[in-house]
Amino acid sequence: MYILVINPQRLGHLDVLLPIVLQLRKDNPSIFLQIIYFEIEQFEILKRNKFLFEMIEKVGEAKFLKSPGKKGSLVRKFFLSLKLFPTLFKILRQDYVIYFQWKNINHIMSKCISLIVSMRGKTLTYQPMNNHYLEEMRRHFDEYGLPRTERVVRLREYQFRKKIDVGDSALINSVDSLNYFAMMGLSNFNIIGYTHLYPEYINYAHKYYLNHLITEVPIDDPKNHIIYGIFVNKYWGRWGGRDDSWFIEKFCEVAESLREIGGNPIILVRSHPTLTTDIIQKAIKRTKYNKIYETHLHPTIIGIASKAVIGLSESTSYHYVMGVGSPYIDYGGMRPENYALFPEGSLNASYGTIVAVDKDELREKLLNEALLNESVKNYKPLLKHKMNLSIFKKSKW
Numbered sequence: 001m002y003i004l005v006i007n008p009q010r011l012g013h014l015d016v017l018l019p020i021v022l023q024l025r026k027d028n029p030s031i032f033l034q035i036i037y038f039e040i041e042q043f044e045i046l047k048r049n050k051f052l053f054e055m056i057e058k059v060g061e062a063k064f065l066k067s068p069g070k071k072g073s074l075v076r077k078f079f080l081s082l083k084l085f086p087t088l089f090k091i092l093r094q095d096y097v098i099y100f101q102w103k104n105i106n107h108i109m110s111k112c113i114s115l116i117v118s119m120r121g122k123t124l125t126y127q128p129m130n131n132h133y134l135e136e137m138r139r140h141f142d143e144y145g146l147p148r149t150e151r152v153v154r155l156r157e158y159q160f161r162k163k164i165d166v167g168d169s170a171l172i173n174s175v176d177s178l179n180y181f182a183m184m185g186l187s188n189f190n191i192i193g194y195t196h197l198y199p200e201y202i203n204y205a206h207k208y209y210l211n212h213l214i215t216e217v218p219i220d221d222p223k224n225h226i227i228y229g230i231f232v233n234k235y236w237g238r239w240g241g242r243d244d245s246w247f248i249e250k251f252c253e254v255a256e257s258l259r260e261i262g263g264n265p266i267i268l269v270r271s272h273p274t275l276t277t278d279i280i281q282k283a284i285k286r287t288k289y290n291k292i293y294e295t296h297l298h299p300t301i302i303g304i305a306s307k308a309v310i311g312l313s314e315s316t317s318y319h320y321v322m323g324v325g326s327p328y329i330d331y332g333g334m335r336p337e338n339y340a341l342f343p344e345g346s347l348n349a350s351y352g353t354i355v356a357v358d359k360d361e362l363r364e365k366l367l368n369e370a371l372l373n374e375s376v377k378n379y380k381p382l383l384k385h386k387m388n389l390s391i392f393k394k395s396k397w
Contacts, residue, residue, distance in 0.1 A: 001031045001394075002094040002121075003060070004087070006113065007038040009102060011045055011273050014052050015320075016129040017100055019201035020192070021059050024392055026200050033060030036087065038080055039071070040064055045273050051212050051298035055204065081109065088116055096394045097121035105165040114167055123167030124391065129195055130316035132173075132383070133180035135347045141183060156185055169391055174384045193387040196300070196323045197380065205324060209304045217293045219266060222305060226263035229306040230254055231299065232271045232280055233315035242332075244279055247312060250332045251283040253359045254310050255292060261366050267292040268302050272315075300324055308372060310362070314347045322352055322379045327372040329365060333357045352379035 003021060008014060014035075025031045035056060037043040043064040047053050056062050065083045069076030091097050091113075099117040101110050104125055114123040140152045147153045169190045172181060178189060195201065213222055230251065242250075258265050269292060271280050284292045295302075303309060303321035310329045311318060318328040330346040330353050339345070345355035352375045356362040365371055 001028060002091070002097045003031060003033045004091070004097065004099045004113075004117070005033070005035045006084075006099075006101070006110070007036065007042075009039075009042065011042070011049060011052070012128075012130070013102060013126070014046070014056070016126050016195050018052060018055050018059075019195035019198040020389075020392070022055070022200040022204055023195075023198045023387070023389065025059060031059065034087070035060070035062040036084070037062065037064045038067070040066075048296045049273070049298055050215070050296075051205075051208070051301055054208070077109075084109075084113075088113070091116050091120055094120050098392060099123045099167075101125050101167060103127060103166075105167050111165075122169070122391075122395070124169055124171055124190075125166045126171045127173075127177070127181065128316075129171075129173045130319050131177075132348075132351060133177040134350070135342070136180050137183070138341050139347075145183065156183070171391070174386075176384060190391040191386070191388060192391065194319070194323075194383055194385045196319055197383075197385050198387055202324065205300045205304060209301045212297060212301050213305055216295050216297055217266075217268065222266075226265040226307055227305045228258050228265050228267050229302040229309035229321070230267060230269045231302075231309060231311040231315060231317055232269060232275065233311055233313045233317065244277075246332075247279060248283045248286055250312055251280075252287050254312070254331060254362065255287040255289055257359055257362045257366065258310075259289060261363060265291065265307075268297065268306065269294045270297060270299060270302055270317075308366060310356075311353075316348070318348055318353050322376055325376055327354060327375050328352075329354045329356050329362065331356050331362055351382045352376065 005017060021031060021033050033056065046062060065080060067076050067079040067083065069079065097117050097120040099113060101114070101123060102125065105111055105114050105123060117123050140148055142148055147156065164186055166186060166188055169188055170181070170186055171192050172178070172189050173194050174191060181189065210222065213219065219225060255267060258267060269280055269284065271294060280294050284294065299317045299320035303324045303326045306326055308327045308329060309321045310331050312332055314330060321328045330348065333345070334342070344350055345357065346353055349355050354365050354371065354375050356365050
């Protein structure tokens with residue numbers, strides 16, 4: 001089997017796809033994954049994430065196609081099309097091909113690739129897999145199913161009018177996703193479960209996490225240290241409703257709380273891949289604590305290594321922590337208007353994350369072992385996760 005991914009726009013796309021490849025290779029080790037990038041920035045982000053990059057090297061390859069011309073220009077599109085010809089011929093030489101495409105088949109290039117793939121296999125589109133979509137329904141639709149904003153109205157009208165092409169099937173994570181995507185004008189779904197919970201991915205992460213940890217962070221014998229994680233999430237401005245000074249203040253509160261509960265802990269700080277400022281280093285310096293390390297480690301690695309992880313504002317990265325059995329705390333609160341939609345105090349609290357608004361509450365919950373354990377115990381049942389690989393099997397023509 002040959003699996004093809006063209007120009008993934010975010011690192012998170014690979015978080016969805018690589019567990020699928022690992023799981024399929026359990027029964028078919030000859031599967032080869034090829035990822036082709038057009039944008040050097042995304043390719044460099046991937047290479048910095050050694051966990052994902054090395055995983056790709058074990059199951060296939062990722063490469064960057066350099067091309068003249070500006071992004072989106074006809075010149076660049078022309079040369080990229082020429083450079084893709086060997087890949088198209090490779091598709092035709094395969095016995096079975098799966099082409100993964102983000103969300104829909106809506107560009108000339110993806111339509112052409114999908115057409116060629118149809119001679120040898122399937123085109124499968126994948127949606128954002130870390131959302132639960134119950135919270136998306138609450139954010140975008142009221143209790144009567146009516147859109148809350150004009151933006152949602154316009155998006156629905158556009159998608160219904162365009163009759164979104166999802167290829168041979170749209171991959172979604174659970175039954176809770178069906179209603180949301182149907183409301184947004186999509187159809188032809190296959191529920192495959194949450195891929196970060198696939199057994200082969202979990203096994204792989206546990207097998208290699210220590211190598212990645214000691215390579216990136218100067219820790220002697222990590223298993224003899226207490227480790228916590230802090231996730232600096234992308235949208236602290238949107239959901240926290242605060243600026244950089246708010247972030248630094250909250251970061252220092254978290255670091256101080258972790259020190260106060262004892263154990264002289266090591267703190268691993270994971271910034272969002274798109275964050276380009278030096279705000280984390282400013283925050284670390286403000287704490288005056290010398291055991292805090294900013295890192296590009298994958299959230300799964302930090303989750304395995306950490307006793308608990310604290311996130312500054314909401315992020316679906318909590319999945320990778322709780323998926324490997326560690327508790328996750330959303331810290332800092334939300335804008336007042338967001339509590340009307342999410343009275344639990346977080347977008348993700350109904351799926352097991354713990355909420356702490358201030359420093360006292362954070363310390364209290366970090367010391368509550370029963371609460372931490374219960375949150376992890378409830379996580380998987382609340383997701384309604386069930387792995388289903390049937391869509392990836394070769395069809396009988």
